[in-house]
Amino acid sequence: SQKIEQNSEALNIQEGKTATLTCNYTNYSPAYLQWYRQDPGRGPVFLLLIRENEKEKRKERLKVTFDTTLKQSLFHITASQPADSATYLCALPGLTGTASKLTFGTGTRLQVTL
Amino acid sequence: GAVVSQHPSWVICKSGTSVKIECRSLDFQATTMFWYRQFPKQSLMLMATSNEGSKATYEQGVEKDKFLINHASLTLSTLTVTSAHPEDSSFYICSARPPGYSPLHFGNGTRLTVT
Numbered sequence: 001s002q003k004i005e006q007n008s009e010a011l012n013i014q015e016g017k018t019a020t021l022t023c024n025y026t027n028y029s030p031a032y033l034q035w036y037r038q039d040p041g042r043g044p045v046f047l048l049l050i051r052e053n054e055k056e057k058r059k060e061r062l063k064v065t066f067d068t069t070l071k072q073s074l075f076h077i078t079a080s081q082p083a084d085s086a087t088y089l090c091a092l093p094g095l096t097g098t099a100s101k102l103t104f105g106t107g108t109r110l111q112v113t114l
Numbered sequence: 115g116a117v118v119s120q121h122p123s124w125v126i127c128k129s130g131t132s133v134k135i136e137c138r139s140l141d142f143q144a145t146t147m148f149w150y151r152q153f154p155k156q157s158l159m160l161m162a163t164s165n166e167g168s169k170a171t172y173e174q175g176v177e178k179d180k181f182l183i184n185h186a187s188l189t190l191s192t193l194t195v196t197s198a199h200p201e202d203s204s205f206y207i208c209s210a211r212p213p214g215y216s217p218l219h220f221g222n223g224t225r226l227t228v229t
Contacts, residue, residue: 008155034217041205041222041223041225042222042223043118043120043207043209043220043221043222043223044158044207044218044220045220046217046218046219049217089157089158101148101160101163102148102160102218103160104157104158105157106156106157107157
């Protein structure tokens, strides 16, 4: 069956280091993949979208890679700050039948400490 | 930027009563809106797709008679949880996509607690 997997354990890193989060998917070939940030008690906020023909996408301190062979996306935050502490979700289209619907991973909680 | 507003942000109701949650797109028209539900430490689960001027499309396992969706205008969708039970307590989030190629924009969610 098709599914999305993110490391459910929290990732704790020190301020200034690079945080790397992983999103794996199985039995599926998405046309693109998205990353969202969710703070406690709030709705997700879109961060980046990467298409299947793109290897890497950057936005300020954020970098996303997309390996369609490994069926994996990596999300990097460089020079991390305590304000980056949040849950990060990856999302793929079409798992529920239509491309307009997004299916989300369980998310990985990032905690950046001083 | 595109803004999706959700109201109320939290609500407490008694078992057996109904609760209505509103989702508005403030600066764009949305023919389609999506309703998600999120339990603690779990991911967002798509409940239904709200279609302006027509019936909503529900995901498998979601009771359409319990979760009534109305999308009466291009900027407003409502979700009514009917005859609420404690197990309906959850975080409900709506989303919409502005016209053109654009990611989903989410409301800030509604925390529903049924006592």
